[in-house]
Amino acid sequence: MQSVADTKVAVRPHAKSHKCPEIAKRQIARGAVGICCQKISEAKAFADAGINDILLSNELVGSKKIAAALSLARQLQARSGQLTICVDHPQAAADLNHAAQAAGLRIPVLIELDVGQHRCGVADPRASVALIDQVHRSSGLQFKGLQAYHGSAQHTRTQTDRQAAIDQACHLITRVQRDAAALGIDCATVTGAGTGSYLLEARSGVYTEVQPGSYALMDVDYGRNDWGLSDMPVFENSLFIHTSVMSRPDDRAVVDAGLKSMSVDSGLPVVFGRPELVYQKASDEHGVIVASTQTGQPGQPGQPDQPNELVGRLPALGQTVLLVPGHCDPTVNLYDVLHVMDQGVLIDVWPISARGLLF
Amino acid sequence: MQSVADTKVAVRPHAKSHKCPEIAKRQIARGAVGICCQKISEAKAFADAGINDILLSNELVGSKKIAAALSLARQLQARSGQLTICVDHPQAAADLNHAAQAAGLRIPVLIELDVGQHRCGVADPRASVALIDQVHRSSGLQFKGLQAYHGSAQHTRTQTDRQAAIDQACHLITRVQRDAAALGIDCATVTGAGTGSYLLEARSGVYTEVQPGSYALMDVDYGRNDWGLSDMPVFENSLFIHTSVMSRPDDRAVVDAGLKSMSVDSGLPVVFGRPELVYQKASDEHGVIVASTQTGQPGQPGQPDQPNELVGRLPALGQTVLLVPGHCDPTVNLYDVLHVMDQGVLIDVWPISARGLLF
Structure with missing residues (x-):
């Protein structure tokens, strides 16, 4: 600021x-x-x-x-x-x-x-x-x-x-x-x-x-905004959802973060630092991640003929990935605390004291 | 059942x-x-x-x-x-x-x-x-x-x-x-x-x-499902969001329930018992309700030439309406308790004990 x-x-x-x-x-x-x-x-x-x-x-x-x-x-x-x-x-x-x-x-x-x-x-x-x-x-x-x-x-x-x-x-x-x-x-x-x-x-x-x-x-x-002004600061993401792969069918990774872990009103989350992965579909407590093709388009789930090269990019069973939510405000409102991380180490836990206060 | x-x-x-x-x-x-x-x-x-x-x-x-x-x-x-x-x-x-x-x-x-x-x-x-x-x-x-x-x-x-x-x-x-x-x-x-x-x-x-x-x-x-089977029970709505009008511009009623009050992944809520009202737009803590035209289409916000007849159907400043959420599961997950009502009287408060439990 x-x-x-x-x-x-x-x-x-x-x-x-x-x-x-x-x-x-x-x-x-x-x-x-x-x-x-x-x-x-x-x-x-x-x-x-x-x-x-x-x-x-x-x-x-x-x-x-x-x-x-x-x-x-x-x-x-x-x-x-x-x-x-x-x-x-x-x-x-x-x-x-x-x-x-x-x-x-x-x-x-x-x-x-x-x-x-x-x-x-x-x-x-x-x-x-x-x-x-x-x-x-x-x-x-x-x-x-x-x-x-x-x-x-x-x-x-x-x-x-x-x-x-x-x-x-x-x-x-x-x-x-x-x-x-x-x-x-x-x-x-x-x-x-x-x-x-x-x-x-x-x-x-x-x-x-x-x-x-x-x-x-x-x-x-x-x-997604074009910020335009040359001296406009570029704000980095600091809010991540920590999720892990619970199922690994041939052509997709299913993670344990869905609609109850983030708001999708402004679109689906992205996988932080992994542009080759596409979070393609959210249900209540599941998210389906597929590997993107070379054109940047997501692969289609349920098509087992997806090239091995793509499938090899998917995270393994149990592996964790970080998601950046589409819209931070209603996402934060889902949680009771923020886990504050520094270089991969938990350094503090901050209560989201005003969560759910809608009056 | x-x-x-x-x-x-x-x-x-x-x-x-x-x-x-x-x-x-x-x-x-x-x-x-x-x-x-x-x-x-x-x-x-x-x-x-x-x-x-x-x-x-x-x-x-x-x-x-x-x-x-x-x-x-x-x-x-x-x-x-x-x-x-x-x-x-x-x-x-x-x-x-x-x-x-x-x-x-x-x-x-x-x-x-x-x-x-x-x-x-x-x-x-x-x-x-x-x-x-x-x-x-x-x-x-x-x-x-x-x-x-x-x-x-x-x-x-x-x-x-x-x-x-x-x-x-x-x-x-x-x-x-x-x-x-x-x-x-x-x-x-x-x-x-x-x-x-x-x-x-x-x-x-x-x-x-x-x-x-x-x-x-x-x-x-x-x-919205066509239930087909003649002996399929018709389940009534029992989950409502109690909201009130906080602003009443000429052509719309703005209520205090938005994205933090309900999940919109399966579409916007409807106004219970008021088919002439359309919940048209949700932001974080606001919802815009307009009166529908006789064709059942929602009016357009920001058009002050909407017929008076339609505007007259809108709830007044401070008036409460009940919303039925588009998708109950992630909506319940936003709240700490259910207020149990019988004939308009609060008869119990039930904790939503598993809210926010995502592990």
Whole structure:
């Protein structure tokens, strides 16, 4: 993240990628201003582990979640920390304000803009400014600025298309900032960005904070992006699934890591350091690995006439291989701990404290 | 499972679907002879919860897994239970035999046949019989019969195609049984089958035991099968994800259940009891729901000109809906507990004791 440090933009890594307080602490020790979380229960796990400054970069709706957030905000404020919350709807802002007033708290709030992902957030600039004005006038809330995460830009493959997406986001943000300023309201914080685009936001002159998460672990899908910028750091994979061969029919190796060992929503894993092997099919607790042909295409399972030369590349019964998952975030969420390895030696075990916290 | 009881074939439900000892105990109380597990660590969790008869319906390779299996086998045998293990390779059989002899144990073993899934198992009949003979002559092993699970038949949509797949499996099984009998070896047990095909195996005259698992919970994908047989029971969905709307842009409802709340390997979830709603897109912790048009096609997100009539069907901010996951097995594996509801009232909380046990 040194390339961001040069821009004087704050780094607030997203903890949903790793869900591991040990990683968050190391990020803060290296200059991060705090973390992002996506769920209030997840934020609680990180707060309990000693993280003080948490942005809930997501909408918080309903009396139960609001009560949990106020309790956590009180816990953090008592130790000079803070919990910041996003809002994209007048009713959600009103509910949060009333609950905060009743609790004698003042909660930092960002308005989420829909800058192109078409998921949460306010897309219409006038509606955004009306909501900013409402929050600014709410005594239980403290308006801080804008959440402007462009999720779909993260996995856009070319640098040109990503730049265009972030330019468009900046255009909306500056319009909202200008209209808010006309009401005397300063959108001081502009936060967003992920591993796929964070350097573009950092250099935009518009964002004050970036939220990359996956960079710490990396996965197959992010590896497919064309990173473009010559000074963009190349992040290595640090997240691996250790698996071993449980069956060795003539033309394939069947390993003991399948759908319950990794998420395949962004595609199948790759075999680390073994480009001649193709993880071809995942079932619940099995993975089928075949040897690739010289054209780089996977062999077909069930065809015993596959050349011996290819079959000879397959790992033997009992042999272990490392898999790099297609998508790190939902993969980490499957495990209770990370086994930390250095040169093949287990040096630590870090709890994935926020695993399975979905509230 | 009454339809199976009529055939005098044993029912041994697969516990990998639910990973919950409370469900396994209820299945055994209703006549199941035991359970299947897919991992040794999973089998240990069920044994610790009081289940006595466990078939590890999967290959067990490597000294660490063998040591764990022998320890568990001893634990079960001490209380008149048993752990049965599958083998599909001469080396795996030899390793297990030597370890069992050293431990002074005799382990019940099935030879796994590849009856059409092309994953684990022995496909060649002569190699199968050679392996049967090897196990039969191993003093640390007790040959019991054949594991013959046809996984790919489970999600074959038409009854005709499923019947053809199971007929082919039976053809291979009977050939292996005949050749083993010529050596004086009885393949007494023939076990296999899943929710998609179990009645075909039960009525084959070849299988002595069926292993359906998903029937207890059900999911969207199994619901897509044409069940054909007129007396095939229709299993209802009992597994739901409780989610609420966190954002309500004009043309969509964004809920708080995404890739970390359910597995999407077999497709996206459906909204239970609300066919007019389409869960259209999952991200890590968000799901986008749109209202379907009158043609049953989903609306397009981001198009604010969607008819008001459709938008009016969407759930409001904060409203809850139930989702039925695409694939129950890896979805259950994401959670620590099942909340058991009766008529909308929480009546129990059942630990998913074998969640995340992948060894």
